[in-house]
Amino acid sequence: MNRLSRYEFKRRVLSAFFPNICPFCGRVIDAREYYCAECPDLLPWVRKSLPAPENITRLYACCWYSGIARSAVHMMKFDCLIYPAEAFGIFMSEKLKDVSADALVPVPSSLLSVEKRGFSPVDVIAKQISMRLDIPVLKALEADFDKPEQKTLSRESRVRNAKSCFHISKRADVVGKRLLLIDDVSTTGSTLSALADILLENGAKEVQASVFAQVTGGIRRSDKPAKYKIR
Ligand SMILES: [Zn+2]
Numbered sequence: 054m055n056r057l058s059r060y061e062f063k064r065r066v067l068s069a070f071f072p073n074i075c076p077f078c079g080r081v082i083d084a085r086e087y088y089c090a091e092c093p094d095l096l097p098w099v100r101k102s103l104p105a106p107e108n109i110t111r112l113y114a115c116c117w118y119s120g121i122a123r124s125a126v127h128m129m130k131f132d133c134l135i136y137p138a139e140a141f142g143i144f145m146s147e148k149l150k151d152v153s154a155d156a157l158v159p160v161p162s163s164l165l166s167v168e169k170r171g172f173s174p175v176d177v178i179a180k181q182i183s184m185r186l187d188i189p190v191l192k193a194l195e196a197d198f199d200k201p202e203q204k205t206l207s208r209e210s211r212v213r214n215a216k217s218c219f220h221i222s223k224r225a226d227v228v229g230k231r232l233l234l235i236d237d238v239s240t241t242g243s244t245l246s247a248l249a250d251i252l253l254e255n256g257a258k259e260v261q262a263s264v265f266a267q268v269t270g271g272i273r274r275s276d277k278p279a280k281y282k283i284r
Pocket of ligand 1: 075077079080088089090091092
């Protein structure tokens, strides 16, 4: 029995006590399902390639942050429910099935928010992708604080401010690795840029990124030349 089969077996056992629910419409679904048959047709899919934030070779986004995609993210973040994160991981795996990477690096949450929520949503997403694509998870980054609110700051200040919230994990070896950052939602891409900067400074060969939802019109690139040559 592989990792995914073991995970799904446990999930089916648990569904006898806690029925599975579609994270997008709230319908009760079969023990083997992660979402209902109708909702994928209603999701606001991203159907074009998006500009990648600085320091990132390529950004893969499943949905726009609107409609039922947005309400499912809210359920995960504010109602502290795990099952939306499982569904996001499945959709992201589909999008990433032809992507090659040495490791998945989840965007970390602060210890405070993990304690408050009881789990890290991005870790749940990364685990789903890891089981489905057979790419290991590397917890290369740690958060001192949560992602800052920084709507009023300039692009450069946002990246600098985001960078000050994270550090490289002492135990992580990223040298020469092609890494894929995993996050739930990207707004301007400043956090992804800042984290890629930390990974590249510590010797990573390349950083790509994948998010479940992208805020419409959010990605803004600097006019300054890129700090790293994209390989
Ligand atoms: Zn549904």
